[in-house]
Amino acid sequence: MTPIWLDVLDETSRLCAAHGRTDLVDSVRRKRVQLLDPGLRVLIVGEPKQGKSQLVNALINAPVCPVGDGRTTVVPTVVRHSPQPTAALVQAAAPAPGRPTTDAPVPAQRLPLPIEQAVARISTTVAPGAGAAGSTHVEIGVPRGLLAGGLTLVDTPGADGPDQARVTNAYAAMARPDAVLLVSDATRELSVAEVNLLLQIAQSHPNVIVVQTKIDLVPDWRTVADRNRQHLASAGVPAALIPVSAALRLQAAKTDDKVVNAESRFPDLIGRLLRDQNSKSEVLARSAVALLSRTVIEQLAAPLRAELTSAQSGDNTAAMGRLRAAQREVDELRRCNTRWQNTLNDEMADLLSDIEYDLRDRTRKILRQVDEAFETADPQTGWEPFQQWLEENLVEAAEANFVWLAQRCDWIAGQVAAQFARYGQDALPDWSVQVPADLAERLPVLEQPPIERFTPTQKVVTALRGSYGGVLMFGLATSLAGMPLINFVSIGAGALFGGKSIRDESKSLLKRRQTAVRVASQRHVDDFFLRLNKDCRDTARRVQRMLRDHFAALTEDLQEAIVASLRTAKQSADADAAVRDQRHRQIEQEMRRLAVLYEQAQRLVSGRSATGASPLGGQP
Known part of the structure; x- marks a missing residue:
């Protein structure tokens, strides 16, 4: 039986085509393919030095992202399941001058990398072209059970300042995520810029999670978490907040200590991701389709409403x-x-x-x-x-x-x-x-x-x-x-x-x-x-x-x-x-x-x- 959200999505695509909006038709079709994929793509964003890369490493218990003093992620890193450890540098080729935009997309260039050099490339390779965020990324495959079900993690370089929203949107367009994790450490409350970024992300992604890292460094992290929840509620951001400690998670993985693992609160985060993945075809897909349809309808209705208002005023023809x-x-x-x-x-x-x-x-x-x-x-x-x-x-x-x-x-x-x-x-x-x-x-x-x-x-x-x-x-x-x-x-x-x-x-x-x-x-x-x-x-x-x-x-x-x-x-x-x-x-x-x-x-x-x-x- 066809899910009802798929009927709504197909009707949205037909309306876009009827209105001549081929750009929206392509967007809806990509969203359809994405929602029919049983895997879950998770985009991890946030300001620099908040523990994004350490969070990815702790989730899969593998040092796939650069961490430590003087080392930081400068290109997006896509981590997915692979029977054997693999790595590749992927660069999207620019279209030839004069090439029609309706042509098929230019295939990306893939450069295989030794897995040992992947971390070094992530922290030293700079994306070509100023402002071309997301045009180059590194793909890493590791044999992990958490990823075997189709979970894909996308770590992004830290962004702050005036370009934070623009860069984040560029990464989101590249990754096309099913869920977005905004990482903010527990040493401070959410900043105004982070709340504004969450509001902007929530307009196009229904599944947003705030991950509060480094709770092992802050004794009163629960107070910070409560205040952050209040900030989210006051701003009207529909995002859950999950406190975690990547350091405790990695220590528990080394010693196989379930108590420490529980203290890291990573089971809550992993459970949320697995629930999202299992309910993707229903709950997540419904929310995504509802949000996408609303956005598409806004774009289709705006010129109609303006034309209707102009037609009603009518005497100025x-x-x-x-x-x-x-x-x-x-x-x-x-x-x-x-x-x-x-x-x-x-x-x-x-x-x-x-x-x-x-x-x-x-x-x-x-x-x-x-x-x-x-x-x-x-x-x-x-x-x-x-x-x-x-x-x-x-x-x-x-x-x-x-x-x-x-x-x-x-x-x-x-x-x-x-x-x-x-x-x-x-x-x-x-x-x-x-x-x-x-x-x-x-x-x-x-x-x-x-x-x-x-x-x-x-x-x-x-x-x-x-x-x-x-x-x-x-x-x-x-x-x-x-x-x-x-x-x-x-x-x-x-x-x-x-x-x-x-x-x-x-x-x-x-x-x-x-x-x-x-x-x-x-x-x-x-x-x-x-x-x-x-x-x-x-x-x-x-x-x-x-x-x-x-x-x-x-x-x-x-x-x-x-x-x-x-x-x-x-x-x-x-x-x-x-x-x-x-x-x-x-x-x-x-x-x-x-x-x-x-x-x-x-x-x-x-x-x-x-x-x-x-x-x-x-x-x-």
Whole structure:
């Protein structure tokens, strides 16, 4: 019947493969091979000078590891059973440059050693390559009954300081132990570094034992042991503490003294190792699988949990960003449409007002000049020069007014086009307002007003009418003096009065002629103003309609493009949401599978869930 822990381990391997974690698959497969092996590999670690090598020698009653002053283990030493004493230096060959990591591992190089030289090599051989802990080790085989059942001991060089945890992990990766013994002598309590190292080891190895050595040198070793147990309990380290004396064990082996052997307390340590070996396929395997599954599930669940959290927050996806950007473009185009229409209407209204004022101002200046000119000038003699001057000034005023109209229309087109600057294209129309070439032909013709002429007959009649009063008045006055009615005085007075009448009538006719010309000029300029103002307003209205049609068409083109972009972004967002929902369901399904596996793994340990929070972040 297949053990339940093996089913859990195989399911863990399948989940790792399903998630594409080939590194975890290899780790699980190695653990499977290790747990199916009936042998027990024991890794012995600790700080220097704590008695690790002496512990190994005392366990098997053989001097396989260097001990004593000036001698220490510098390379890992693997001690296993062998019918005959053997030794070999094993060096793991480095892979060739460019060799794929998926290739089969490079076989190690084995250099046989005489058993007599093994201890010397262990204490003098240095592993090649800085930081390559575990790349070189010594394997020793000895014929011992304790090792015959498959027990393998791995002695490691002492490590302390900042690199203690890293070096210890490297040795653990090399040895792949079923149990880890941390050796600390009884002359002191466990240090903070040792407790931290135990905590780190317990995260990946469920079977940890603290061996307190050198109890033969410390009379109150029991007090130290009790305090160490309290330290382990306070730190939450699930490790048993076994006090031993390697010196008493070796002495008992020499004298075959069972009492001394019992005092060494090595039977407790050996019994624990044998129990672990015998229960490896059940108790130890269950604990190892539960711990490994938890570690694997943590690594598989972490990216799923992060992806699930990211998917739930969800609005920061690229598709949603494009959708919001397209929506902003629609809103901005709507505001732009309102802005350019308001700009066009306001500027054209100002233009019409300004053009009318400009034309009115120019015509008033012309009329003022006409009034000033005909204060003294006689239209009868200067009509043709005046008519030419007036037409030239009116044409000049019309051209200036139209030029300003054209410039203002171009400026308004630029102002409206500036509202489309953010769209990165030339929004100006491909036409512009031009001054009409036939502008002079559009002006009304100034007709000469009726001008009264002072004819000779009119002068004679005016003179007679004026002289009659003078002759009569002075004739009567001189008649009182005895002179006749017609005399030289009355005749002279009549001549004076006649000349004055001619001059007065001539001035009156000139004023009437000047007034008539001014009135005609005023009427002509008013006709010119009405007609030209009508042309300017019509031109401005045509320009306004053309600009309106041009920018309306441009707005429609932009709107079609933005709406198409909005539609595409909406479709992309919907598709992305569907993909996220599908991925969300897949993640939840995977999390449920991991939760089921987690429950199965935790039930392996004493039939109940292990302590500690679930690695699934709230999943059972």
